[in-house]
Amino acid sequence: MPDKIIFEEISGRNTSYLDFDKKINQCCNYLNDKGIKQNDIISLCIDNNLSFLILYFASIRSNIIVNPLPFSLSSSEIIKNLDLIKPKYIFHQNKDLKNQFSSISEVDIKSTNLLLDVLEKLDKNKWVCKNSLDDISCIYHSSGTTGDPKCVEYSHNNMLNLIESIVEGFGYNKDTRFLGVLPLGHTAIINYQLLPSVFAGSSLVLAKNFSSIRPDFWDIVNSATINSVELVPTIVFSMLGTPYNPLSVQKNKTLKYVGCGSAPLSKEIQITFKNKFMIPLSNLYGLSETGPSHFDNPLNKNWEPGSIGYPLKVNKCKIFTSDLKEAKDGETGEIALKGENVFVGYFENESAYKKSFHNGYFLTGDLGYKDKAGRFFFVDRVKDLIIRGGVNIVPGEIEELLYQINGIRSAAVYGLPDKLFGEKIVAVIEPKGVLSEDHIKTFLSDKLQRLKIPEVIHFVDSMPKTPSGKIFKRKLKDKLSSS
Amino acid sequence: MENKVYDIVAKNFNMATDSINSKTGPSDIPLWDSLGHMTLISSIEQSFNIEFEFEEMFEVVSVQSIIDILNRKIEQK
Known part of the structure; x- marks a missing residue:
C-alpha cells in the first residue's frame, strides 16, 4: 500500500x-x-x-x-x-x-x-x-x-x-x-x-x-x-x-x-x-453548503433520466411548500437537507446562517419534488442566480459594476437558456446619455473573468418596477424575450 | 490574420502575445479549459465576424487549428 x-x-x-x-x-x-x-x-x-x-x-x-x-x-x-x-x-x-x-x-x-x-x-x-x-x-x-x-x-x-x-x-x-x-x-x-x-x-x-x-x-x-x-x-x-x-x-x-x-x-x-x-450520464446534485446530497445511480434498474436520484445516507431530504409545510409526493417545493454534511456556518454572518434553516433543515434555495418511488427531481432555483458553465454567478455582482459606469441610470442582469453554457448573461441598461455596448464590455472585462461578461446587452428607455420600487426582472425578461 | 489570432488568444487567457505561437494549445495554458475554449471561440467569432459550425468548435485543439478553420472559412466566402 x-x-x-x-x-x-x-x-x-x-x-x-x-x-x-x-x-x-x-x-x-x-x-x-x-x-x-x-x-x-x-x-x-x-x-x-x-x-x-x-x-x-x-x-x-x-x-x-x-x-x-x-x-x-x-x-x-x-x-x-x-x-x-x-x-x-x-x-x-x-x-x-x-x-x-x-x-x-x-x-x-x-x-x-x-x-x-x-x-x-x-x-x-x-x-x-x-x-x-x-x-x-x-x-x-x-x-x-x-x-x-x-x-x-x-x-x-x-x-x-x-x-x-x-x-x-x-x-x-x-x-x-x-x-x-x-x-x-x-x-x-x-x-x-x-x-x-x-x-x-x-x-x-x-x-x-x-x-x-x-x-x-x-x-x-x-x-x-x-x-x-x-x-x-x-x-x-x-x-x-x-x-x-x-x-x-x-x-x-x-x-x-x-x-x-x-x-x-x-x-x-x-x-x-x-x-x-453507450454508457449513461448520471445527474449529480449538491451545494457548497452540503456537498453532494444525492446519488443518481444509472446502474440501478429503476433509473430515471432527469432525476437527481436518492439522498445519500448522510442526509435526509424534504420538500417544503412556500408556507414551509412538507410537500406531498409530486408537489414542487424547496429542497431542504438535514445531516452531518450540512455546513456549520457562514463566515462572520450568523444571521444569514440562522435564516437558512427551518426545523433543522437547510433550505437550499432550489425547487424540486419527490416522486412516489422516492426519487428526487430538481426543477428550478428560488434564488436570483445564473449558472453558466457550472459557475455560479450572482447578478448583483455584475450589476454593482455596471453602476460604476458613468451614464447608466439603472441596470438589471439575468440569465437566459443557452445550449453551450447552460445559461447566457443578459444585461439590460437604462442609459442617462449616449453609451455603447463596447464601452460597457471593455469596462467589465477589466474586472471580471470572461465567463461573466454579458453576451447580450439591451438598452431600454425605462425599467418596469415592482410596487416597492425594485426593478421587476421577470417582467423585463418576459418583455424582452417576446420582442 | 495569424497575429490577430495570437492577440485574441493572449487577451482571452490574460497572457503576453509573444508567449503564443501556432502550436500553443490547452495543455500549455491552464485557463484554456472547457469554458475558456468556448469563450475563445466566441471571441474569434466576434473579431472575424464569422460563425463556427458545431463540429468546427471542437476541431480546435491548438492555435494552428483556429487559423486553419479561419482560412477554410475565408476561402468558402
Missing part, C-alpha cells in the same frame, strides 16, 4: 502514498515556518498540479483552514473574495497579484518543482496536531441561498461524514480509478473525486484541465482503466461535438457511467450522451 500511486498527473509525474505522506509532513513544517498556525486561513488559487494537493492536505493535517479558489478567477475577483475572509496567506500563480495586498502575505507558486525543492530540505517525520472534529477545515465561496456571496464554513466532521457517505453510496473502493479533469479549486472535484480517492485508498489520475485531454479522452479512459469521471454540462457538450474514434469508445470496458454536476443537466443531453458513448 505505501508504494501504491495516489496521484498520477497526465503530465507524467506519479506520487506514491508514502511519498505524498512525507511531502505533507514537510509542507506542515513549511507552513509552520511561515508563521501559519492552527485555525489561520490560507487561500489557494493554483491550477491542477501537485502543489495544490500538498498544500491542501498539509492544511488539513495542520488544522489550518483552507480556502480553495477557482483558478479562472480574475485578479480583481480574487482580491474581492479575499477581502471577505482576509486569509493569512494566499498561494497563487497569478503575476498580477504581486504586491497587491497590505495585510495578506502571498506566495507565487511559479512551479511545483520549486515548491518540492523547498520542501525537500524540511523534516519529513510525522506531523502531529491536536484538533477537534468541530474545527473548521475549509471555507468555500458560495452564492448562498439568497444570491448574496457568502463564505461557507465546513468542519472536519462535515467532511468526514460526507466523504464516508459518498464512498459508500457510489461504491468506491481501493480499486476505483478516478480521472479528475475539473479545476481543483471547485468543490465538485474535491468532494466527488479527490477526498473519496484518498479515503478509499485508490488512485486519482489528474489532468490539467479537460480541454488538454479532450481529443484523447477515451484513449486515457482505456489505457488508465478509469472507472470514475465527474464532468459539468459544458464539458459534456464539448464531448458530444468531438469526433472520437468509434473504436476507442467501443473499447471502454471500465467506465460504466459518467457523473455530471454543478449545473442543471437536461434529460435530452443524458439521452444523447448514452446513444453516442
Whole structure:
C-alpha cells in the first residue's frame, strides 16, 4: 500500500502514498515556518498540479483552514473574495497579484518543482496536531441561498461524514480509478473525486484541465482503466461535438457511467450522451453548503433520466411548500437537507446562517419534488442566480459594476437558456446619455473573468418596477424575450 | 490574420502575445479549459465576424487549428 500511486498527473509525474505522506509532513513544517498556525486561513488559487494537493492536505493535517479558489478567477475577483475572509496567506500563480495586498502575505507558486525543492530540505517525520472534529477545515465561496456571496464554513466532521457517505453510496473502493479533469479549486472535484480517492485508498489520475485531454479522452479512459469521471454540462457538450474514434469508445470496458454536476443537466443531453458513448450520464446534485446530497445511480434498474436520484445516507431530504409545510409526493417545493454534511456556518454572518434553516433543515434555495418511488427531481432555483458553465454567478455582482459606469441610470442582469453554457448573461441598461455596448464590455472585462461578461446587452428607455420600487426582472425578461 | 489570432488568444487567457505561437494549445495554458475554449471561440467569432459550425468548435485543439478553420472559412466566402 505505501508504494501504491495516489496521484498520477497526465503530465507524467506519479506520487506514491508514502511519498505524498512525507511531502505533507514537510509542507506542515513549511507552513509552520511561515508563521501559519492552527485555525489561520490560507487561500489557494493554483491550477491542477501537485502543489495544490500538498498544500491542501498539509492544511488539513495542520488544522489550518483552507480556502480553495477557482483558478479562472480574475485578479480583481480574487482580491474581492479575499477581502471577505482576509486569509493569512494566499498561494497563487497569478503575476498580477504581486504586491497587491497590505495585510495578506502571498506566495507565487511559479512551479511545483520549486515548491518540492523547498520542501525537500524540511523534516519529513510525522506531523502531529491536536484538533477537534468541530474545527473548521475549509471555507468555500458560495452564492448562498439568497444570491448574496457568502463564505461557507465546513468542519472536519462535515467532511468526514460526507466523504464516508459518498464512498459508500457510489461504491468506491481501493480499486476505483478516478480521472479528475475539473479545476481543483471547485468543490465538485474535491468532494466527488479527490477526498473519496484518498479515503478509499485508490488512485486519482489528474489532468490539467479537460480541454488538454479532450481529443484523447477515451484513449486515457482505456489505457488508465478509469472507472470514475465527474464532468459539468459544458464539458459534456464539448464531448458530444468531438469526433472520437468509434473504436476507442467501443473499447471502454471500465467506465460504466459518467457523473455530471454543478449545473442543471437536461434529460435530452443524458439521452444523447448514452446513444453516442453507450454508457449513461448520471445527474449529480449538491451545494457548497452540503456537498453532494444525492446519488443518481444509472446502474440501478429503476433509473430515471432527469432525476437527481436518492439522498445519500448522510442526509435526509424534504420538500417544503412556500408556507414551509412538507410537500406531498409530486408537489414542487424547496429542497431542504438535514445531516452531518450540512455546513456549520457562514463566515462572520450568523444571521444569514440562522435564516437558512427551518426545523433543522437547510433550505437550499432550489425547487424540486419527490416522486412516489422516492426519487428526487430538481426543477428550478428560488434564488436570483445564473449558472453558466457550472459557475455560479450572482447578478448583483455584475450589476454593482455596471453602476460604476458613468451614464447608466439603472441596470438589471439575468440569465437566459443557452445550449453551450447552460445559461447566457443578459444585461439590460437604462442609459442617462449616449453609451455603447463596447464601452460597457471593455469596462467589465477589466474586472471580471470572461465567463461573466454579458453576451447580450439591451438598452431600454425605462425599467418596469415592482410596487416597492425594485426593478421587476421577470417582467423585463418576459418583455424582452417576446420582442 | 495569424497575429490577430495570437492577440485574441493572449487577451482571452490574460497572457503576453509573444508567449503564443501556432502550436500553443490547452495543455500549455491552464485557463484554456472547457469554458475558456468556448469563450475563445466566441471571441474569434466576434473579431472575424464569422460563425463556427458545431463540429468546427471542437476541431480546435491548438492555435494552428483556429487559423486553419479561419482560412477554410475565408476561402468558402
